[in-house]
Amino acid sequence: MNSNPSPSNSSRFEGCTLTGALSVLTEIRDAICIVHGPAGCTHHNFSLLHATLLSNDRLEVPRLLSTRLTENDIIFGGEEALEKTLTRALSLSPASIFVLSTCIVETIGDDTEAVCAKDRGVPVIAVPTAGFLGGVFETGIRNALSTVASLARPAAGTTLSANLVGEKNLEYGVDENAAEIARLLSRLGIGINLRFVRGIGTRDIERLGSATVNILREPALRPVGEGLRQRLGTPYVDSFPTGLAGTCRFLEDIGRICGVDTSTAIEEEHAFQAAMLHQFADIAGSRVHFQSPHPMLRGDPGAEAICNECAEALDLAADPDGAVIPYPYPAPVGTAGLRRMLHRWRILIREKQRG
Template sequence: MKKRVLQVGCDPKHDSTRLLLGGADIPTVLDYMRETPQEAQKLEDLVFEGYGGTACVEAGGPKPGIGCAGRGILSSFEVLKRVGLRASSFDVVLYDVLGDVVCGGFAVPLRKEYADAVFLVTSGEYMALYAANNILRGIRNFEDSVPRVAGIIFNRRGLFEEEERVFAFARATGLPVLASIPRDEVFSQAEKVGKTLAEAFPSSAPAGIFRELALYVKNMEKDRSLLHPANPLGDIELEALVLGRRERPCIKPFGTGSVSRKRSCAEPVSLSQENRPFAEIHMEIPETSFEKICPGIPEAQSAEISSRTPTEVSTSSQEKQLSRPLLCGCAFSGAVTATFQVNDAATVLHGPRSCTYITADALTRSFLLGDGRNISDKEKQVPGLLPTDMKEEDIIFGGLEKLENRIEEALLAGWQTVFVVSTCPGGIIGDNIREAASRAKVRFPGARVIPIPVEGVITGDFSAGMLEGSKRVADLIDPSVRPEKGLVNIIGERNFSPQEEKNFCIVEKLLQRLGYRVNCRFLKETDTLSLRSFKKAELNLLACTDPDTQAIQEYLSKRFRLEFFELPFPVGFRESSIWVKALAARLLPGKDVSSLLQEQEKVYKAGIGKYAPHLSGKRVLLVSYTEDISWVLDTIRDLGMEILKVGFSVSTFRKERPDLLSNEGFPVERNYTDEMRAKDVRDLRPDLVLSSYVPSVPEGGVHYDTIPISPQVGFLSGLELAKRWSTLLRLPVVEGWKYDGGDES
């Protein structure tokens, strides 16, 4: 018909235009994109003239089994647009699309910004009609009210009752059968000479069918009423229509024996938790369930909330069954945070640069906010984080080669231990980091290459990744080492807390007074030698008892049969006294620690005496996310201040502990809101409001201060607050410069 036609092959097999080009293959867009710099890419290198003046393009795809072909289709279209290929230059553009719309990438040509009309090519087999029905589902997913389905092209296979099935499907979906292509030897003869049917045998009957189809396309341009909406069938409806099967068979879970009750055939079947036959199979990354931080608190502080009541040694089994959390952060970031703490190990981060940057930036900033111990070595400001910097072509064609090269670079640079952590893209395209690690160990005997396939958010959140990273770091522990007197391990320090190094030094000094030293910090500023000697410790101390630390404790305890001290790092004078006494009783039965306690009491009382004159009698309103505030209440009382009320805000992580404040002489209110706080400020007129966060618009006439989420541990925690309050309450509530010359009344 002398139309200007562009045909774009959108199948990774890149065979759509072969017969238009005399049987020749042409460079695919994806191969060209990979081999040619963007600034050198030209339209004439990608578009070739075929039979009848047809412009031919092949999108292409990665090698079978690697990469993401769907992403390749998206990238191909972007390249064609960038080099200047415009649909407006042609009368008709044909997109030859993969029959199975398996993902959004393959579905791109079906979208309205590309295709004005969609033809479904199908035979009469059930799975062919199933694929056609899936295409209708894909169209409906992004279709507006404008109909775009032209109809069905029936590609006959010569099966029994095939025609009846196809026409029944057409009637059910409201589509016409526009052409019926016979199974004819003439197609094979044309293919043998490398030509299309229209060129090789223009007078054949099938060639006439294609001319009629071409005429239909021409008429469709003028008459949009020839198009139809997408109305896919349900799976059961499709089975009934094509296979004649009205009822679904009854099934039962494998290996569970007889079903406990008669189940309807239409009822969905699932494996029950109690009868699951594979419960003993170890899952690589178990589903974890940790309560996380509520909105308004940075993710870096999400591990900051701990149970701090020394008298509560054990938690009931009911409390341990935590509810499914909101996802916070990604598992990739959590795993890297764990492996990053092993100073003499490298971590290869298999993913885009952005993922590496976000995680590395968070780790570096947390160290800069600390006391600087972690950045004394200039070469190790971000120690051993080695990114593969996956780019678009790696996602399309697979990034294993780049990953293996990066692992090899790390081993050649002298790293003896290399962790490999994957992000979302690597997991989605199926890059097998275990395979890469295994090949590296063959080339470098004696090296430790440890894969951690957490795959970004696919696995879960930061906590899930941190746990899995900790497990793989624990692989370095030598289980044959025997405990030695005078050594302890510390478990569960908060990696993003700027207070943590100071807290470690405080605990380290207390341990030294008892004649003990720290063997290994799991996981904080450790090395492979300390990890191998991990079991030398006589006892393991918990920095906190948040859900993340409890999960790590449970894993280590079960795997290595470790002993743990039941109390976390203490906060405040009272908790610290209990902690020291209990630890001494555990490690050094009969040892007198009274001199240590008297010494700390003397310092504490001197501090209270210094700040009490400025604070005694001041009235305090407390608003907290957590109910673990005994140390704050102790400090307030010791200073002679008055507690007006304690309100506990709604929080996703707060554990109610009714016994904690039941005997106090002030009102306690739970589910405390900002509106309630504002009313209490107006009615009670406190001198100081202590809150987990300062409201964005504080009520006037009141001083605000925050309750630290990550407080200083030890005997003198409360003095840090007293010093702050003493200064704050001697200042005007609203400083003079804020009046800007106005009336101060």
Template sequence: MNSKNSHKNISRLEGCTVIGALTVTSFVTDAATIVHGPAGCAHQSASMIQSAMIYIYNECYGIPEIFTSDMNEEEIIFGGEERLKETIRETVADGRYKAIFVIGTCISDTIGDDIETVCKNASAEYNIPIIPIDASGFLGGSFEKGFISAIRGVTELIPPRRTEAETKEAPSEPEHKTVNIIAEKNLEYEVDENFAEIKRLLSLLGADVNTRIARRTTVADIARFNNAALNIVRDDPTGEISAHIKSVSDIPVIGAFPTGLSGTIEFLKDAGRLMNLDEAVIDAAVSSELKNQEEMLKRFADLKGKKVSFDLFGFQKLDSAFLDEIAERAGLKIDIDGPAIMIPFYTPVGTAGVKQMLVQWRRFINGKR
């Protein structure tokens, strides 16, 4: 970008709501995100995203395609819509982007800029999707609000559902069953490991991943959304994401990644049935995974009989039934006098997640002798 541009490609950012939105939109790799507000609003958020990516992924040093409309005092007093229009025009002129997301900020929301209308008119003018994201955060904002708002925005890139007549003329049922993965936590340390576990479990059912909304995804990837036989949401405690996905797609939804050993088996059963797979295929997948779990637990035979206790440190909300199951299957004895096991912030995903957790527990237990 040259110095004449009114927007700046930045590696810095605003508040929690904007950060939540950016953890989604900045992972659509051929789209740009404009943070509509002063450069300082974008400064803190973008640098936090980049720093987290470097810390979590180590090798990931790329700067996300994040821009700012760079509102100054005049726009803050008299309105920033013209500034936003100019920023959109310059971003489109770059020629690299297949879509543009516009994230509002506290400032643009407070002064009443009509971001939605600006985006709608610009999208028609430039013939490119330009999608507003509500992330002002001034009243009641949160990371989760920005995250869910961005998921909603990205799903606007999904083509309209086919009518019944169109479906009969050109059935969309794929020969090979595929699945959409939705709302992965891109700043979660185990995000790639969790995806690999879901992909492994799906392979037991003879299925594969269709697209991910949004994790290193392209606009073309999202356009294939309706080819899938199942949608799987990473985590959806409020149910908002699942409800929204159901509103834009007739594809059945599983509302969370599998947790625990029995939860993983139930996940396989549910996924197979929702994809209308033969019972024989589902039974074979379940049998294979049960064997895998037994083999995994044998590697922790040295833990049998050890005493442990669980300390949630006052803020983690893991289901105690999950902990009880893992302790029982590993032969551990829950005892208030046992060493307090550190509980992860997120429930481990699938059998692989349980295995990794038991590795950590073993180190902790042995270290407390």
């Protein structure tokens, strides 16, 4: 929930804290998530997650259970309902269970952590996801990642590899973005150790500490990166690469952390970018007008910089009467993301030229 309802001050990341956490935790395939609260909280999120999975051709059902709190539970406490739901969850033989609190549970004062702390043979972990005190979608993501990381232990050694931390699982193109990171890392001879958290099992979390570097999806996840650095000793890069120059800087940063020479990789990426831009020579010199994708959203300086960089590379002219091109959100990842963005630009420019 947001304590400031003014649309002009709304953050793009705002939304339900519970939804943010579930977007992470439901990607642990052998886990069950219990939403401790009224049935409606679970129903809403199940519908959203299921629809997102289907839109990405994933015929899966989110493993969610609800404690289905009633008025009686809200008045007298819902811990008994949680105990019953945990018994039901354990009968399904999960490898781990995550219990997510809702606003009403925090309001009535259920001691969710105490209930979860009992030995049940598998990890049962409470995740704070009540947003009524100002938590938002992004808060849920951070809390979920930090909670899951508690299952990891320092590794005996590391491999030349990277973890992708905090991918936006509800984002269109999430797998394409991961593939672009893998492509860039391959130039340095570095592989992906773990997508934390996307499409993994509970046991996979054990190898979280064996990577040489963590790559955060965005700077907002720095607290998670710091937590992993302190617990597991893994340094991090604070965002996926964006922009032409930014993508090459990303290679430099990864190479510096991993002790890998980047000169050849950067030279190859420069050539790759030049060939990509050449594919759009047909729109060079066109007139364009960049604007926010929605009047309620604040401008994104990063998106503006990327658009200006690509416009300069293609000799596009800024003109209020030119083809209207919205600033991208989120910013396209790597060179492949820029290619997809420029394909959209071409369509808009051609439509404008046709009148």
